Amino acid sequence: MALDLHAHLLWNIDDGPASESESIEMIRRLMALGFTGAAPSPHGDSDPTLARARLDELRAALQRADIDFELFDNTENALTPELVADLCAGRGRMLAKTRFFLVELPFHGPLPALGNILERLSQKGLNAIVAHPERSAHFAASPFAAASVVHRFGGLLQLDLGSLVGVYGTTAERTARALLKGGHYDLAASDLHRPSDCRWLAHALDELDALVGPATARRLIDFTPRRIVRGDPPV
Numbered sequence: 015m016a017l018d019l020h021a022h023l024l025w026n027i028d029d030g031p032a033s034e035s036e037s038i039e040m041i042r043r044l045m046a047l048g049f050t051g052a053a054p055s056p057h058g059d060s061d062p063t064l065a066r067a068r069l070d071e072l073r074a075a076l077q078r079a080d081i082d083f084e085l086f087d088n089t090e091n092a093l094t095p096e097l098v099a100d101l102c103a104g105r106g107r108m109l110a111k112t113r114f115f116l117v118e119l120p121f122h123g124p125l126p127a128l129g130n131i132l133e134r135l136s137q138k139g140l141n142a143i144v145a146h147p148e149r150s151a152h153f154a155a156s157p158f159a160a161a162s163v164v165h166r167f168g169g170l171l172q173l174d175l176g177s178l179v180g181v182y183g184t185t186a187e188r189t190a191r192a193l194l195k196g197g198h199y200d201l202a203a204s205d206l207h208r209p210s211d212c213r214w215l216a217h218a219l220d221e222l223d224a225l226v227g228p229a230t231a232r233r234l235i236d237f238t239p240r241r242i243v244r245g246d247p248p249v
């Protein structure tokens with residue numbers, strides 16, 4: 015079993031699927047790979063009212079098709095001053111209505127203020143799940159130091175499974191493998207955008223198993239994601 019906490023599964027809301035049928039096809043493919051649920055994560059610049067409505071529409075579509083697949087609230091927030099202000103004011107778009115929020119870092123440039131930002135949010139009882147750190151230049155430059163800053167302030171690190179099989183290039187793959195080998199990831203997710211992405215997902219899951227063994231792979235794709243949607247910290 016597995017639970018996917020980063021996937022673009024809502025149609026016509028961001029750069030994800032273009033139709034209800036594409037959304038359903040992606041979910042069927044996820045289920046064939048052992049996923050029993052997901053937290054669809056539209057980008058943070060999507061309209062929150064529309065995102066909520068689309069999640070309800072997807073739940074209804076699954077029910078009509080007699081597909082048993084659990085869905086949770088989520089957003090892939092971008093790290094901006096506005097996001098920090100919204101989170102501090104209690105207006106954050108949280109994961110499964112918990113204290114966790116999914117956030118992607120800028121892809122380019124160093125982020126010297128990251129520790130200060132996460133510390134400020136952790137003082138408010140909020141925990142960042144950093145999406146695909148391996149794809150940011152900040153982590154590529156010094157993966158272990160960057161990871162320890164995130165963990166020091168209650169943050170978690172989410173591996174994009176595609177990074178393991180070269181979907182995002184050689185630097186992201188090298189950084190992902192180093193972070194994985196060092197035991198720095200807390201969870202792994204698909205970050206699917208379209209049905210064709212499912213072609214590499216099976217290979218990526220096999221690669222994860224081969225690199226860390228089935229027990230750790232299970233922790234990353236199932237055990238920890240399930241704790242997170244319950245609002246519990248990872249073990």
Ligand SMILES: [Fe+2]
Nearest residue numbers: 020022090205
């Ligand atoms: Fe994403």
